[in-house]
Amino acid sequence: MNRFFSLTLALLLLLSCTACVGRAAAPGEEPAPADMSAEQPLDPPDETEILEEPAEEEPVEAPEEPYVRVIDPARPMVALTFDDGPDGTWSDAILDVLEEHHALATFFEVGRNVLACPEPVRRMAELGCEVGSHSNAHKDLSKLKKRALLGDLDTADDAFVSAGVEAPTLVRPPYGAVNKTVKSATGRSMVTWTVDTEDWRSRDAQAVIDFVQSAGDLDGEIVLMHSIYESTADATAVLVPWLQEQGYQLVTVTELLAYYYGELPQPDCFYGYTYFSTHGRTDTPVPLPGEAFPGAGVPEEDFPEEPAGQEAPAESDSSGEEDAPVETETPGEDPPEPEWTPTRVQRSTAAPAQAAPTTP
Numbered sequence: 001m002n003r004f005f006s007l008t009l010a011l012l013l014l015l016s017c018t019a020c021v022g023r024a025a026a027p028g029e030e031p032a033p034a035d036m037s038a039e040q041p042l043d044p045p046d047e048t049e050i051l052e053e054p055a056e057e058e059p060v061e062a063p064e065e066p067y068v069r070v071i072d073p074a075r076p077m078v079a080l081t082f083d084d085g086p087d088g089t090w091s092d093a094i095l096d097v098l099e100e101h102h103a104l105a106t107f108f109e110v111g112r113n114v115l116a117c118p119e120p121v122r123r124m125a126e127l128g129c130e131v132g133s134h135s136n137a138h139k140d141l142s143k144l145k146k147r148a149l150l151g152d153l154d155t156a157d158d159a160f161v162s163a164g165v166e167a168p169t170l171v172r173p174p175y176g177a178v179n180k181t182v183k184s185a186t187g188r189s190m191v192t193w194t195v196d197t198e199d200w201r202s203r204d205a206q207a208v209i210d211f212v213q214s215a216g217d218l219d220g221e222i223v224l225m226h227s228i229y230e231s232t233a234d235a236t237a238v239l240v241p242w243l244q245e246q247g248y249q250l251v252t253v254t255e256l257l258a259y260y261y262g263e264l265p266q267p268d269c270f271y272g273y274t275y276f277s278t279h280g281r282t283d284t285p286v287p288l289p290g291e292a293f294p295g296a297g298v299p300e301e302d303f304p305e306e307p308a309g310q311e312a313p314a315e316s317d318s319s320g321e322e323d324a325p326v327e328t329e330t331p332g333e334d335p336p337e338p339e340w341t342p343t344r345v346q347r348s349t350a351a352p353a354q355a356a357p358t359t360p
């Protein structure tokens with residue numbers, strides 16, 4: 001019995017010692033494994049989770065209130081215009097910039113280009129940009145007989161309609177070339193520009209940027225560029241935010257005519273050198289069609305027909321100050337206005353406006 005008892009005791013001792021060894025080892029190593037496990041995958045996942053959470057919150061905050069564009073007729077404004085497109089690459093690059101900055105511009109597109117590349121034109125209209133015609137084949141319209149002239153413009157209109165936008169009533173004649181028929185017998189409104197960046201000549205983004213940034217007061221100006229060059233798209237990416245920082249509202253040509261010059265573009269009227277050099281900021285901006293008042297952007301059914309006062313000067317090619325020079329032209333050949341001159345319209349000191357040199 002004693003032997004059995006002592007054997008059993010020895011066994012129990014041995015077992016407890018083994019357990020002790022096991023336990024003794026564990027407490028000794030515990031801190032290490034604990035630290036290691038702390039350094040191990042526990043923390044990184046936490047950080048990942050923390051990083052992921054705000055990323056999920058941001059999109060929730062992003063769809064804030066929709067941007068409401070309101071133009072203040074009393075504040076400086078400038079109309080950027082892009083000719084010769086649409087271009088499969090650079091039109092969209094320019095539209096990206098405009099969309100990002102809630103800015104609008106006017107695109108004078110060539111009908112045959114619209115037929116070949118209609119998507120950008122639809123996007124322009126969707127964004128609220130103005131789509132004007134730049135003829136169908138970019139010919140010198142002043143050299144066409146009237147029937148050919150109207151045929152060209154009508155063919156262009158068909159291209160716009162087939163692209164899903166309205167046939168433009170605003171036309172920029174290629175090269176700025178006009179004669180009496182182009183100016184006043186197409187049923188359209190013809191408009192040129194007041195500031196020429198000569199982007200087609202330089203094909204240099206920095207040159208275009210430098211030109212615009214050193215052009216002085218741009219309030220009321222129509223800036224000519226072309227949407228078919230990478231350099232122009234690059235320049236636009238800099239100039240749009242820069243102009244806004246200077247205080248300019250970026251408006252369409254029709255908005256500029258209504259809000260700055262105080263009249264809606266009229267059919268068979270020419271808005272060219274003579275017009276822009278003798279007109280300035282109006283005291284009586286007019287609403288766009290369907291607007292309650294200038295800049296409101298809110299349609300109202302029955303707003304008083306203020307533009308009626310404008311219609312009188314509009315209908316007469318012979319009444320306005322601008323028309324005297326027009327009549328000087330012989331009905332036949334009219335020397336085309338070169339596309340690059342004048343680089344900037346010089347406003348007459350007798351202009352009926354305060355082309356206010358106020359800080360933009």
Ligand code: NI
Nearest residue numbers: 083084174175
């Ligand atoms: Ni052109």
